[in-house]
Amino acid sequence: MDMKGSDSxxxxxxxxxxxxxxELQELVIGxxxxxxxxxxDLSAVDASLKAMELQVQAIKDRLREEIEAIPKAKKLxxxxxxxxxxxxxxxxHVPSNLLDRLAASNLGSSRRMMSETPKQCTDFDNEKFEExxxxxxxPLPPPKEKKGRAxxxxxxxxVDELDSLSSYMRGRLTLEKVNxxxxxxxxxxxxxxxxxxxxxxxxxxxxxEKALELRDIAMTEGVKGKYFFLETDIKGPSLKLDNxxxxxxxxxxxxxxxxxxxxxxxxxxxxxxxx
Numbered sequence: 001m002d003m004k005g006s007d008s009x010x011x012x013x014x015x016x017x018x019x020x021x022x023e024l025q026e027l028v029i030g031x032x033x034x035x036x037x038x039x040x041d042l043s044a045v046d047a048s049l050k051a052m053e054l055q056v057q058a059i060k061d062r063l064r065e066e067i068e069a070i071p072k073a074k075k076l077x078x079x080x081x082x083x084x085x086x087x088x089x090x091x092x093h094v095p096s097n098l099l100d101r102l103a104a105s106n107l108g109s110s111r112r113m114m115s116e117t118p119k120q121c122t123d124f125d126n127e128k129f130e131e132x133x134x135x136x137x138x139p140l141p142p143p144k145e146k147k148g149r150a151x152x153x154x155x156x157x158x159v160d161e162l163d164s165l166s167s168y169m170r171g172r173l174t175l176e177k178v179n180x181x182x183x184x185x186x187x188x189x190x191x192x193x194x195x196x197x198x199x200x201x202x203x204x205x206x207x208x209e210k211a212l213e214l215r216d217i218a219m220t221e222g223v224k225g226k227y228f229f230l231e232t233d234i235k236g237p238s239l240k241l242d243n244x245x246x247x248x249x250x251x252x253x254x255x256x257x258x259x260x261x262x263x264x265x266x267x268x269x270x271x272x273x274x275x
Contacts, residue, residue, distance in 0.1 A: 010063075013056055020049060093156065095180035095238070152186040152193070152227040155257055155274055162251075169254065171247055180238035181248045182257065188229035189271055217263050223270060231267040 024045050156179045162170060195203070195211040196218055203211055217223055217230075231241070239245050249269070252258045256274045260267060 010056075010059060013052070013059070017049075017052055017056065020045070020052070024049070089159075093159070093175055093179060095176055095183050152189045152271060153273070154182060154186050155271075156182055157252075157255055157257065161255055165251060165254070169247075169251060173244070173247060173251060177238070177244070178248055178251060181245070182252070184234075184237065184239040185229060185258070185269070185271065186227075188233040189227035192229055192233070193227065213266075217266065217268055220261075220263055222261055223263075223268060227271045228268050231269065 027045060157175065159175060162173070162175050162178065192214050195207065196214050198211060200208055217228070234241050234245065239248060249258070253260065256272055259270045259272050261270065262268070
């Protein structure tokens, strides 16, 4: 807000107001000299003065409202800048392979919408030029809600968590490598959940045996109701059973993202919610 310009306008109005007061005083003197002819002029001056007083008061009220709004606007701008920095930080820490998967998913959805649109337009044109409108189709039944579990969560780690680790535990690990491994683990767990829920007729014989084994593990105390995968499921693309992969598993176990349990000859890794 240009406060100098507002002060200048206010001073100009007050000056004009004082000038009219001086004229009013002169007219009062003139009324005493010529009382019969001055009443109409004085009434007009009085009405003008009252109108000017209302305008001055309105300007003062508006200026006060604008001044009171300045701190609120500054707080809103500061909050917006903080939110923008937070979103930029989150975006910079999201693994690149996850961004590629999201972009591919959005592209597929856009293509499906574009392919359906011309068909709908053609159907509309055909119906438009029919001589007799066809009977309306029966109402469609409401879509059935898909039953099943939600996809496995992606509890990525933050810069502060990585920096809190000792140097010997952190080694050469980066935030992107660790979060990319978390994406891989969620993918393993989701694949196992699909196998557990799939009917036998949709699975090959060798896959069915693994599905039965996974079902037994899923019903074990400590695993039931949680997403999990086996050590033998670790096959990349980001997480592998090499020195880096073992270091990542150690870090994630220390940060509470995973827990481990041995069932039979399997090493079962369970996805855990950070505390």
